[in-house]
Amino acid sequence: MSEIISFYNKLMPDLFEFVVKQWKPRMLAAGVDHNDLERILSSIGSWNQWRDVWSRSGDEHMKSGDEAFENKNYITAGAFYRRAALAYHYAHYMWFSDEAEKQETYKKSMEAFKKAAPLLRPAAHRIEVPWKNEIIPGYVRIPPNATKPPVLFLVSGADAWKEELCSFTDFFLERGIATVTFDGPAQGELSHLNLERTNYEDAVSTLLDWIIENYPELDTERVGLTGISMGGYLAPRCASADPRFKAACGIGGPFDFSEFEQKIPPLLKVDLAHLMGFEDWENLYAKANDVVNLSDVIENLRCPLLIVHGALDQIITVDNAHKIIAAAKNCEDKELKIYEDGNHVCNNYVYSYRPYVADWIAKRLFAR
Numbered sequence: 001m002s003e004i005i006s007f008y009n010k011l012m013p014d015l016f017e018f019v020v021k022q023w024k025p026r027m028l029a030a031g032v033d034h035n036d037l038e039r040i041l042s043s044i045g046s047w048n049q050w051r052d053v054w055s056r057s058g059d060e061h062m063k064s065g066d067e068a069f070e071n072k073n074y075i076t077a078g079a080f081y082r083r084a085a086l087a088y089h090y091a092h093y094m095w096f097s098d099e100a101e102k103q104e105t106y107k108k109s110m111e112a113f114k115k116a117a118p119l120l121r122p123a124a125h126r127i128e129v130p131w132k133n134e135i136i137p138g139y140v141r142i143p144p145n146a147t148k149p150p151v152l153f154l155v156s157g158a159d160a161w162k163e164e165l166c167s168f169t170d171f172f173l174e175r176g177i178a179t180v181t182f183d184g185p186a187q188g189e190l191s192h193l194n195l196e197r198t199n200y201e202d203a204v205s206t207l208l209d210w211i212i213e214n215y216p217e218l219d220t221e222r223v224g225l226t227g228i229s230m231g232g233y234l235a236p237r238c239a240s241a242d243p244r245f246k247a248a249c250g251i252g253g254p255f256d257f258s259e260f261e262q263k264i265p266p267l268l269k270v271d272l273a274h275l276m277g278f279e280d281w282e283n284l285y286a287k288a289n290d291v292v293n294l295s296d297v298i299e300n301l302r303c304p305l306l307i308v309h310g311a312l313d314q315i316i317t318v319d320n321a322h323k324i325i326a327a328a329k330n331c332e333d334k335e336l337k338i339y340e341d342g343n344h345v346c347n348n349y350v351y352s353y354r355p356y357v358a359d360w361i362a363k364r365l366f367a368r
Contacts, residue, residue, distance in 0.1 A: 078119025310342025
């Protein structure tokens with residue numbers, strides 16, 4: 001057992017309270033029903049029960065989805081499968097004591113969303129993109145009755161993978177923008193890879209090449225990026241590395257990890273160590289800032305940039321947002337939006353920040 005996982009196991013008595021306090025708004029934002037969430041949380045007495053209780057909820061939604069599908073109630077089936085995917089996702093969320101259990105539960109989330117995908121309105125089309133010796137998995141959703149719509153890539157976070165972003169895609173689809181959700185290195189189906197300084201933007205550029213070649217019905221001259229949490233770092237990084245992106249938005253992301261040891265909460269240190277593949281504190285503290293750092297690319301950013309952050313974010317502090325905006329010296333159209341009472345990713349203001357981001361992106365991508 002690694003030094004960091006041993007530390008994680010010592011945190012377990014306090015994890016339930018911490019996770020609920022930090023991420024309950026996120027679960028609601030992702031589409032977990034409020035009453036369902038209250039029933040799940042009230043059934044959990046300690047962190048040891050977290051995975052099992054959420055998994056049982058996923059099983060129940062899968063059963064309901066299967067029954068609806070058998071009765072040819074396909075929209076209802078899709079909704080239940082989507083809820084099942086979320087329940088399985090949160091079952092493995094921040095579950096690091098047993099990697100086999102985490103992966104087993106994630107596979108259930110992945111399979112549930114695969115069943116939901118063709119039943120959504122609009123449907124989510126599964127894509128598998130060759131990249132080096134790997135496959136980048138993802139989903140493309142196209143707004144109905146749209147002619148050559150622009151495209152938005154949505155980038156998830158450290159332990160927040162493509163299946164969790166479905167509710168966010170809806171905001172762009174209703175504004176006539178096609179969406180691409182995917183797993184990059186260290187996420188979801190590619191979680192066996194570690195995040196490195198440049199491998200994520202390499203994967204995203206390959207994904208864009210593939211979309212251009214395989215989706216002529218999309219306007220790939222108008223492509224943007226947005227991301228949440230770690231994705232709020234990765235989106236501006238990818239746009240800095242590939243000038244084909246015409247707009248970028250980061251929500252709650254870091255500029256770098258120069259203050260990783262001092263300011264990142266203990267559980268998030270474990271999460272990010274898992275993302276980057278470090279098993280001991282010495283290597284994590286010495287190398288985290290070498291992996292996560294915008295200083296080498298941000299001056300290359302030329303496209304419009306929106307940074308959204310919560311002033312009360314206890315996970316990635318708001319000074320990171322100010323650093324990103326200040327360092328984007330060659331970006332003429334840039335905006336910093338701070339929610340003074342906002343938490344991490346402003347999930348307590350999801351009703352406000354998501355339409356704001358969607359409107360901002362739409363104005364840039366539809367501009368000629």
